[in-house]
Amino acid sequence: MKDKIQNLLEEVTQLVAPKTDEELEALRLKYLSKKGLINQLMADFKSVPAEEKREIGKALNELKDKVASRIEAFKAEMDASKHSEELQNIDLSRTAYPLPLGTRHPLSLVKEQIIDIFSRLGFNVAEGPEIEDDWHVFESLNFPADHPARDMQDTFFISHSPQILLRTHTSSVQTRVMEQTEPPIRIICPGRVYRNEAISARAHCFFHQIEALYVAENVSFADLRQVLMHFAREMFGEETKIRLRPSYFPFTEPSAEMDISCNICGGKGCNLCKGSGWVEILGCGMVDSAVLESCGIDSTKYSGYALGMGLERIANLKYSVSDLRLFSENDLRFLEQFESAR
Ligand code: DAH
Numbered sequence: 001m002k003d004k005i006q007n008l009l010e011e012v013t014q015l016v017a018p019k020t021d022e023e024l025e026a027l028r029l030k031y032l033s034k035k036g037l038i039n040q041l042m043a044d045f046k047s048v049p050a051e052e053k054r055e056i057g058k059a060l061n062e063l064k065d066k067v068a069s070r071i072e073a074f075k076a077e078m079d080a081s082k083h084s085e086e087l088q089n090i091d092l093s094r095t096a097y098p099l100p101l102g103t104r105h106p107l108s109l110v111k112e113q114i115i116d117i118f119s120r121l122g123f124n125v126a127e128g129p130e131i132e133d134d135w136h137v138f139e140s141l142n143f144p145a146d147h148p149a150r151d152m153q154d155t156f157f158i159s160h161s162p163q164i165l166l167r168t169h170t171s172s173v174q175t176r177v178m179e180q181t182e183p184p185i186r187i188i189c190p191g192r193v194y195r196n197e198a199i200s201a202r203a204h205c206f207f208h209q210i211e212a213l214y215v216a217e218n219v220s221f222a223d224l225r226q227v228l229m230h231f232a233r234e235m236f237g238e239e240t241k242i243r244l245r246p247s248y249f250p251f252t253e254p255s256a257e258m259d260i261s262c263n264i265c266g267g268k269g270c271n272l273c274k275g276s277g278w279v280e281i282l283g284c285g286m287v288d289s290a291v292l293e294s295c296g297i298d299s300t301k302y303s304g305y306a307l308g309m310g311l312e313r314i315a316n317l318k319y320s321v322s323d324l325r326l327f328s329e330n331d332l333r334f335l336e337q338f339e340s341a342r
Contacts, residue, residue, distance in 0.1 A: 001041075001045075001052075002056060002059065004041065004044075005059045009063050009066060012063070012066055013066075015074075018074055024071070024078065032067060032068065032071065038060075038063065038067060041063075045057065103336055103339045104338060106327070106338050107327055109315075109338065111190050111208070111311055113235065114231075114311075117230075117234045117235060121227065121230070123186045123212060123214075124186065124188070125187070125189070125190065128170075129167075130191065130193075130194070131158060131164060131167075132164070132165060133162060133164055134162075134165065135175075137167050137172045140175040140291065140295060141172075141291055142251050142294075143250045154195060154196055155168050155196060156194050156195075166193075167191075167193055168194065169209055169211075170189045170190070170193060173211060174187075174211060174213045174287075174291075174306060175291075175294075175295055178213075178215065178295035183215045183216050183217070183297060183304070184216035184217075185213060185214065185215040185216070185304070186214050187212070187213050188212045188213075189210065189211040189213070190208065190210045193207060193209050200325075202324060204328065206328070207311070207324070209309065210308070211306065211308045212307050213287070213304060213306045214306075215287060215302055216302060216303075217301060217303075219303045219305060221254070221286055221305070224286070224305035228282075228284065235314070235318075236260055236263045236317070236318075237263065239266070240261055242258055242261075243259040244258055244259075245257050247283060247285075249283055251285075251288050251306070252284065252285025252288055253289075257280055257283050257284075258281055258283075258307075259278035259280050261278060262278060263279075263318075264317075264320070279317060281313060281314065281317070282307050282309035284306065284308070285306065285307075286303060287305065312324055312327055
């Protein structure tokens with residue numbers, strides 16, 4: 001029995017690597033299958049005298065392990081060489097599979113279009129922080145101490161002293177730029193803003209705005225009107241009419257809101273414009289002299305205009321998206337509809 005084991009061990013050590021799957025399988029059958037050599041030895045083991053069982057049992061186990069590991073190693077070698085053969089067969093000149101391209105978010109599309117229109121008029125993009133202080137969001141912009149926007153109900157506060165909050169509008173970027181730049185200033189500021197609102201189809205606790213500011217010598221309301229008209233036509237088409245209504249903002253005087261002729265019904269009256277033929281799209285005005293002065297700009301020498309609009313509002317008008325929540329839910333069924341607008 002001992003000799004048999006010894007002979008088999010030598011045989012196994014000298015085994016030549018098989019070349020095909022069939023040869024490998026034949027080896028496995030020969031040694032390891034139910035009727036294989038190892039199992040035959042196991043059967044013989046029963047008749048080994050008790051005093052030799054220990055020694056022979058050990059040798060038998062070693063042999064079994066050896067056979068199993070040899071066959072395993074042959075298999076691994078074969079797999080590796082198959083893999084490298086496959087690699088050699090790769091056709092490197094073949095055209096790659098097309099990668100699915102993502103679609104651009106409707107808010108990005110609108111933002112880029114607005115930036116494009118204003119940059120052709122010489123405006124540069126400026127950005128500011130979303131976490132702001134009271135000075136940049138309210139104080140410097142002439143908000144009275146008891147203005148409702150300063151209420152916890154409208155604004156997310158991070159701390160009360162000092163007053164740190166999430167900006168409620170991008171007008172804060174106006175102040176940041178005016179503090180640091182000598183006029184002429186011509187900037188456009190896109191960004192996210194936050195308000196303490198319950199989320200619904202018509203309101204959200206965050207949304208996006210874009211602000212424009214022009215400060216130089218002799219800037220007049222006529223300049224503002226001209227820019228507004230140009231913007232409305234570039235954005236919504238040549239036929240678009242604009243209408244300015246007097247309004248109030250703490251940081252502009254005079255202030256106005258701009259309506260455009262409804263681009264859905266062409267001004268005849270529909271659901272979107274509630275039958276009026278007009279839809280409101282932005283707020284604007286001449287920068288209040290108190291705001292210029294609070295930023296260190298001489299209001300006797302310089303004047304300026306500012307305007308601000310919500311990107312969701314513009315995207316709604318362009319793409320008829322009436323539920324604000326769609327813009328932030330990342331539902332692919334919604335986003336994929338903007339593929340052709342890429
Ligand atoms: N900041 C205003 C808002 O959030 C929008 C606005 C109105 C911006 C008039 C302006 C402006 O620059 O002149 O509602």
